[in-house]
Amino acid sequence: xxxxxxxxxxxxxxxxxxxxxxxxxxxxxxxxxxxxxxxxxxxxxxxxxxxxxxxxxxxxxxxxxxxxxxxxxxxxxxxxxxxxxxxxxxx
Amino acid sequence: xxxxxxxxxxxxxxxxxxxxxxxxxxxxxxxxxxxxxxxxxxxxxxxxxxxxxxxxxxxxxxxxxxxxxxxxxxxxxxxxxxxxxxxxxxxxxxxxxxxxxxxxxxxxxxxxxxxxxxxxxxxxxxxxxxxxxxxxxxxxxxxxxxxxxxxxxxxxxxxxxxxxxxxxxxxxxxxxxxxxxxxxxxxxxxxxxxxxxxxxxxxxxxxxxxxxxxxxxxxxxxxxxxxxxxxxxxxxxxxxxxxxxxxxxxxxxxxxxxxxxxxxxxxxxxxxxxxxxxxxxxxxxxxxxxxxxxxxxxxxxxxxxxxxxxxxxxxxxxxxxxxxxxxxxxxxxxxxxxxxxxxxxxxxxxxxxxxxxxxxxxxxxxxxxxxxxxx
Numbered sequence: 001x002x003x004x005x006x007x008x009x010x011x012x013x014x015x016x017x018x019x020x021x022x023x024x025x026x027x028x029x030x031x032x033x034x035x036x037x038x039x040x041x042x043x044x045x046x047x048x049x050x051x052x053x054x055x056x057x058x059x060x061x062x063x064x065x066x067x068x069x070x071x072x073x074x075x076x077x078x079x080x081x082x083x084x085x086x087x088x089x090x091x
Numbered sequence: 092x093x094x095x096x097x098x099x100x101x102x103x104x105x106x107x108x109x110x111x112x113x114x115x116x117x118x119x120x121x122x123x124x125x126x127x128x129x130x131x132x133x134x135x136x137x138x139x140x141x142x143x144x145x146x147x148x149x150x151x152x153x154x155x156x157x158x159x160x161x162x163x164x165x166x167x168x169x170x171x172x173x174x175x176x177x178x179x180x181x182x183x184x185x186x187x188x189x190x191x192x193x194x195x196x197x198x199x200x201x202x203x204x205x206x207x208x209x210x211x212x213x214x215x216x217x218x219x220x221x222x223x224x225x226x227x228x229x230x231x232x233x234x235x236x237x238x239x240x241x242x243x244x245x246x247x248x249x250x251x252x253x254x255x256x257x258x259x260x261x262x263x264x265x266x267x268x269x270x271x272x273x274x275x276x277x278x279x280x281x282x283x284x285x286x287x288x289x290x291x292x293x294x295x296x297x298x299x300x301x302x303x304x305x306x307x308x309x310x311x312x313x314x315x316x317x318x319x320x321x322x323x324x325x326x327x328x329x330x331x332x333x334x335x336x337x338x339x340x341x342x343x344x345x346x347x348x349x350x351x352x353x354x355x356x357x358x359x360x361x362x363x364x365x366x367x368x369x370x371x372x373x374x375x376x377x378x379x380x381x382x383x384x385x386x387x388x389x390x391x392x393x394x395x396x397x398x399x400x401x402x403x404x405x406x407x408x409x410x411x412x413x414x415x416x417x418x419x420x421x422x423x424x425x426x427x428x429x430x431x432x433x434x435x436x437x438x439x440x441x442x443x444x445x446x447x448x449x450x451x452x453x454x455x456x457x458x459x460x461x462x463x464x465x466x
Contacts, residue, residue, distance in 0.1 A: 084307055
């Protein structure tokens with residue numbers, strides 16, 4: 001599998017979903033759970049199957065305008081790719 | 092230590108249409124008439140979610156043998172639990188599958204015994220293979236996580252590569268390739284199931300290759316046989332640390348096999364809350380923490396990683412549940428494991444070929460004992 005393309009629409013893989021409480025958000029998946037906070041949570045909440053990878057990146061670039069936009073793009077891409085390898089995210 | 096279990100294993104019945112020779116159920120099984128009612132299980136699921144349990148594993152026996160399974164899944168989903176069904180698939184047709192998915196089932200694990208029908212049916216002591224294949228295709232049309240489980244052992248490891256490709260064609264999200272664990276029925280059949288060292292070494296290489304080839308498509312989780320490991324497995328993630336198992340009659344156990352430990356009484360959800368069972372019941376406190384540990388565990392650097400290994404295995408092999416797990420190379424009783432492997436290295440219990448399933452079963456009856464059903 002390749003990293004997400006600009007037009008990819010990331011979403012949870014089958015059987016992966018939110019759980020836990022509002023203050024302690026978890027992603028639940030077969031045989032496991034991960035606590036997701038901060039930017040990771042923000043990215044995953046944007047993975048609604050509607051927004052494209054580019055939408056998600058641009059939203060973050062606008063929110064973190066002091067950071068290097070190319071770096072943000074690379075970070076989001078590798079974050080999503082690592083979750084895709086774990087079969088938590090599809091795109 | 093976690094102040095609550097993270098996962099609840101609910102053995103909702105011990106009844107099963109299969110008779111697998113490595114079944115993890117105890118030899119002494121719970122009868123159908125003493126099983127918990129629907130309402131009792133629903134209460135257990137609600138308490139579990141309140142306690143902080145994230146995952147519920149519905150298993151058995153064969154959980155489909157419970158006519159109220161859809162109701163139980165709906166209740167677990169309503170309580171907020173991530174719900175996993177571990178099944179042979181026997182008794183599951185399209186309509187009930189649809190109902191389970193609609194009720195909120197998150198994950199389904201379908202067991203296969205082999206890629207070859209004759210061999211699979213022989214291990215299971217029942218004709219199940221063709222139904223399982225048909226069902227796997229039906230499951231894939233639904234939106235839920237799908238895992239194929241495969242138990243590996245001496246009789247099928249020689250064609251592991253073929254089995255992985257067979258599973259690949261069923262297109263699951265995950266495959267679990269687990270060596271048989273030697274408790275209950277598997278311990279009774281150990282001589283016929285224990286792989287050779289060369290089988291284990293080849294299988295590790297085959298799995299590593301498959302992991303690379305299937306990355307991003309199918310996740311592979313594998314369990315090596317602890318008899319061949321240098322250190323013992325961190326059984327259940329440590330006694331009373333992560334998991335709680337409720338048996339069909341409502342008894343709370345720290346693991347599948349804990350019933351083999353003499354003098355351990357298991358309290359029931361019929362008399363106590365899950366909170367009390369976890370915090371206070373003597374069975375959960377018995378080997379929690381490090382106070383029970385003998386040497387060499389007590390001063391071992393790995394004691395926080397493997398927790399002294401498995402208490403049930405220590406009991407079954409040495410007769411002393413407090414002993415260091417003999418699977419550990421540092422264990423005083425490690426010789427017991429070496430002897431088993433030594434005996435198995437010369438014996439060639441090869442797969443038997445026969446023209447029919449019945450013939451196969453008859454020819455191999457001296458080889459092993461099939462799991463029976465509760466009365």
